[in-house]
Amino acid sequence: MTNNQSIACGTQQPRRKTIRLDNMNAHIKNVEYAVRGELAIKAEALRDQLNKTNSLPFKTIVNCNIGNPQQLQQKPITFFRQVASLCDNPDLLLPENRHIVSQLYPEDALHRAEVLLEHIGSVGAYSHSQGIPHIRENVAKFITERDGYAANPDNIYLTQGASAGVQSILSILVKDQSTGILIPTPQYPLYSATLSLLDATPVPYLLDESQDWSLNVTDLEKSVSTARANGTDVRALVIINPGNPTGQCLSEENMREIIEFCYTQQIVLLADEVYQTNIYEPEARPFHSFKKVLMSMDSVFHDLELVSFHSISKGMIGECGRRGGYFEAHAIDPEVMSQIYKIASVSLCPNVHGQILVDLMCQPPKQGDASFEKYNQEIDTIYSSLRRRSRKLEACFNSLEGVTCNPAFGAMYLFPQIRLPAKAIADADAHGKAADNFYCLEMLDATGVCVVPGSGFGQKEGTWHFRSTFLPAEDLFDDFCENLTNFHKQFMNKYRD
Ligand SMILES: Cc1ncc(COP(=O)(O)O)c(C=O)c1O
The missing domain is CATH 3.90.1150.10 (Aspartate Aminotransferase, domain 1)
Structure with missing residues (x-):
């Protein structure tokens, strides 16, 4: 009996759903x-x-x-919320409101919101698909100051949290089932989940618990050669540093070995550095960005393809719900960069509220600014x-x-x-x-x-x-x-x- 007949006969048989567990996207079920x-x-x-x-x-x-x-x-950082709220309600910045608002907001928050709004227009409008150019310039300045090596705003993409950046880069890297991506064991499940979704092959490598969860390049080599011998086209290595779930912080020496390994094995390095300011032994185990370590090495290594991810969700900021982040794509083929841009434009743009927080994370109040002391004290208290x-x-x-x-x-x-x-x-x-x-x-x-x-x-x-x-x-x-x-x-x- 067809559905129409069952309705006509009044038998009320439930209509069979069109999309069901047995016929939906199997890759999603595997996640x-x-x-x-x-x-x-x-x-x-x-x-x-x-x-x-x-x-x-x-x-x-x-x-x-x-x-x-x-x-x-955990309390939000006051300066960040002040600027965000002014951007959301720009009427507060009108000359007729200034005398009231300046009793509630410090001068540098008012000024920062004005500058941002000049570049953004309205937070309710779509922005540039790659992220607001002014904010990308501020991200590039931040990276340049952090590393001592120049960053180019054209290589920076603002994203909905680091997650969206990781997902789009992995989706570009994965050609088909034969594509292998090295991921740590243990790993943050964003990676295994995204690889399941893309139907790619995870190639696990072990972090060494007895050595503070460090990474052994000999084990990496074994993982790659076994996978390649089985027909897997190993193309990228994911490193989470500082580590989740392990909390490790890699030494510069270990990072150089990893870079050399990726360079010689023709492997793209994906550096998830969302915890770069959550460093609890800064003397013994400081954070080094992969970009900085790479650029400090012999220039032959400089064209290693490296994508580094960062986020507003972690550190002392913890603005997870705003969904802001960025990635820097280093030495990626220009034709592939165009494809990255195309994919970013399919989602129109990352949310503008998240982009504003990325700007503030990268350019927080500086010495001499009205908010500097309070900002410093809040960060320090949380840290x-x-x-x-x-x-x-x-x-x-x-x-x-x-x-x-x-x-x-x-x-x-x-x-x-x-x-x-x-x-x-x-x-x-x-x-x-x-x-x-x-x-x-x-x-x-x-x-x-x-x-x-x-x-x-x-x-x-x-x-x-x-x-x-x-x-x-x-x-x-x-x-x-x-x-x-x-x-x-x-x-x-x-x-x-
Ligand atoms: C290692 C790692 N990468 C990425 C993310 C995702 O962060 P976001 O909120 O920026 O998407 C997390 C979140 O916990 C994480 O631990």
Whole structure:
């Protein structure tokens, strides 16, 4: 019976949907993104339950599954919000309002908003597809000052967060299934998810936990030669530095080796540097950009194809919801650059609010500006607190039975290894869960703390980990550590062999 006949006969058979799980894009079905996966979904359900009843053993859900600082009470930087609000409501800058507004906003915020609006027009209008030229010039100045080597605004693309930049560069790099992209294990799942979507071949390489998650070029070479021997066309290497989920910060020497490796192996280097200001041991483990290290090397290496990504979501800014970022494309073939521009123009433009924050991130108040002191003090307060919290949580994890945890030299996460009793692994198995997932679900049920199992990032076979941010507010941090400690003790007592 056709649908029309069933309606005519009044049998009310539900009409078969045109787009279904069995016929939709299979690549989308293959995508996994653990940061917002099973744990996060369960955490949301528990949050709803908490809102309705008081029947859970904790009062709040603590989202340590995602590096989203303002969700966990981190305050926005005042100057940034002042300029953003003036750009949104330019009537405040009219001469007749000036006397009132200048009591609320410092002179440099008013001036910056005027300059930005001169270049932007209205924040409600589409901008240049590559990003507002004035803002790209400011990004180029920032890179030039950071590295001591010139950057060209024509090579900079403003993006909706670093994610959109990564996705468009990967979509340009991937020709078909045979294209291989080297990604770290463990990795931030944006990479594995995008490669699934594009139906490309991830070529994993291991970060060495026993060496503070550093990268071993000999292992890289092995990964590439095995993949190439199997017919995979390995074209690019993703490096996340400082690392997510691992918190490593690469030494300059290690970076030079990686550059030489990419150069000789004809591999494009993709440097995800979104955590470049989250550096907690600046003397021992400073941040170096790949662009700077590359340009400091012999000029033969200078035409290595390098794309570097940055974001307003991280650092001390934490404006994740505004979706702003950029990438710098270095030594990319001009014909490919035209294709990058074409792809950017298909989405018309990155959102203008995000672009404004990129401008402010790259050109914050300077010494002598009215907002300088306050800006500095806000950045410093957030930075010092993040550093203290990273150490506290690291000490907490290292005090737990069967747990070891490397320090976070950078980024916002710790990635402890947990050695689980055989009984716990068997129980997890019986529930159809990976052991680390099982542990994290039990943690969520007992404490309301939502973390992400190591299997969501990839981990060396036979090891179990989880990733937690150290973003919970500092005044709640002791309680947070105590809850985790109590949970772990109870878990181990329940399952100890
Ligand atoms: C390593 C890494 N790259 C990129 C991103 C995405 O950042 P954005 O918010 O700028 O898209 C994240 C977010 O957590 C990240 O950890």
